[in-house]
Structures are given as structure tokens and as C-alpha cells.
Amino acid sequence: MKPTIINVIQKNISLLISDSVEEYQYIPLHDKPLPSLQKLSEIVDLFRSVIFPGYFGDTVSDTDTLSFHLGVNLERLYLLLKDQVKNGLCFEATEDQCIESEKLAPEIAKALINKLPELKRIVATDIKATFDSDPAAKSYGEVIFSYPTIRAVFNYRIAHELLKLGVPIIPRVITELAHSETGIDIHPAAKIGEYFSIDHGTGVVIGETSVIGNRVKLYQGVTLGAKSFTLDENGKPKNIPRHPILEDNVVVYANTSILGRITIGHDSTIGGNVWLTNSVPPESKILQSKATITAFHDGLGI
Secondary structure (H helix, E strand, O other), X not given: OOOOHHHXXXXXXXXXXXXXXXXHHHOOOOOOOOOOHHHHHHHHHHHHHHHOEOOEOOOOOOHHHHHHHHHHHHXXXXXXXXXXXXXXXXXXXXXXXXXXXXXXXXXXXXXXXXXXXXXXXXXXXXXHHHXXXXXXXXXXXXXXXXXXXXXXHHHHHHHHHHHHOOOOOHHHHHHHHHHHHHOOEEOOOOEEOOOOEEEOOOOOEEOOOOEEOOOOEEEOOOEEEOOOOOEOXXXXXXXXXXXXXXXXXXXXXXXXXXXXXOEEOOOOEEOOOOEEOOOEOOOOEEOOOOOOOOOOOOOOXX
């Protein structure tokens, strides 16, 4: 007799909730409220509509309605943010800590909203840096509306502030939302200065302990990564500074990997397709070896 669908469902429920399968320990049961990807995406969209009124969210037809537009969006932003922050604080917390998060979440939400004017100022420097360094850009509006670097860096700047306010998990989700959309992977804990730009952007990776100064420009495919990991007594990687420091006015061209806790001195230029694992002094120019050109005759070498 063939098993019915009820038999099949019951059998697989028993297997799925079994604690006897060793590998299942890597997928722990999560019995607390979780942050919502959908609501976090809405939060980022609300931040965009507040920082870039008219470009994102509801269209603002004139300055007379701007205050109303901002007020409605900020109220919605606060309500969503405090709930998601509470869930983030509970993510790996004890029951007592989770109860305490009910008090902390509204204060964190208010603190982040208080940072909006400064966030707007620093994002404006990123827009200017991107526009000034790209002859193809026709206006600041085009950069805001369509450039993936602004989308990715904007998410990073919000996530970084949340991380500084002590919120777990949510900052990483916010930067990964931009990573999925743009191909630009910026860890929220990285420290990035003003007037930051990424040209094209696809494939850029900026690791957790990277430090980037002011007026730094990266091209597509650049990796600011770790060279190796120091392990603890349990064989787990230690979370210590392991990514590069780029000082002010550094330019790094396409598909270059800069690895380890090294320093690229200010006003340096690092050429494309370079593999760099040692510090370089200020005003350096690091290039790969020039290609050797060899003439072939009568089809030789093909």
C-alpha cells in the first residue's frame, strides 16, 4: 500500500525536528522574534526618501510640502526602526537581556534619527567625490538616482552608525541588502572617511577591520582583505585587525587585492591587477610588471 501524503508529511516532520542528526546542530532553532528582511528593506528606503527627497519614495512636488513629507516618513521610520532594533538586540540575547531591549530600542532609534543631518552631510561628500571623479556623470542627480556606489555606501553608512550604537545582526543585513543589489560588499564595521567613491563597483570587497581615509577612490574588483587568520585555542579565527589601512587620497585601480594589516600611505596610487601584501610609504606608485612584447614569425608561438 502506497503511503498517503499525510504519512509522508508526518514522517518528514519527525526527521526534521530530530536532534539525533549531528549536522542539524548547525541550524539551531530560533525561538525569539527575528528582524524582518522586508521591514529592514523598507527602513533603508525610508532613510533614502528622507536624505534624498524627491528621488526616492513619494515624489515631493515643491518645498512647501517638504516638511510634511519628512514628518510622515520620519514617524514611520521611527516606528519600524525601534521594533527591528528590539528584535536585533534579542537575536543572541538571554531572556533578561531581551526584556531590557524593550527599553533600549526606542532610545537607539531616536539616536539614529538624531544622526540624520550628519549622515546627509557625509553622504553629500560621497556624491561629490563620485561626480568629480567620473567624466561620464552628467549631474549630481544622476549619481544619486542611478549609481550603485551611492546605494552601497549609503547602506554602509546607516549600518555603521547602527553598529556603533550597539545593534547586532541588523547592520550586517543592511549592508548585505546592498551587496545583493550592487555586487559591492562592505562590512558595516569598516571605517570609511569622507569623499569616498567607487567607480563601477562590481566585485569590490571591503573587510571588517579595513580603515579608509578621506578622498579615497576604488575601482571595480578591488579587495581589501585578510591575508591569513590567527586562530584561538579552539581553532577558530580571532577577530583582530587583519585588513588594510588606506590613508587619505589613495587610488586603487581595478582587480587589485590588498591583503593583511598593512598601510597604504597617503597620496599613493596602486595600479590594476596588483597583489599587495606589504605596506607602502606615502606618495607611492605601485604597478604590475609591464607585459613583454615578443614578435612571432611564420605562425610560431600560436
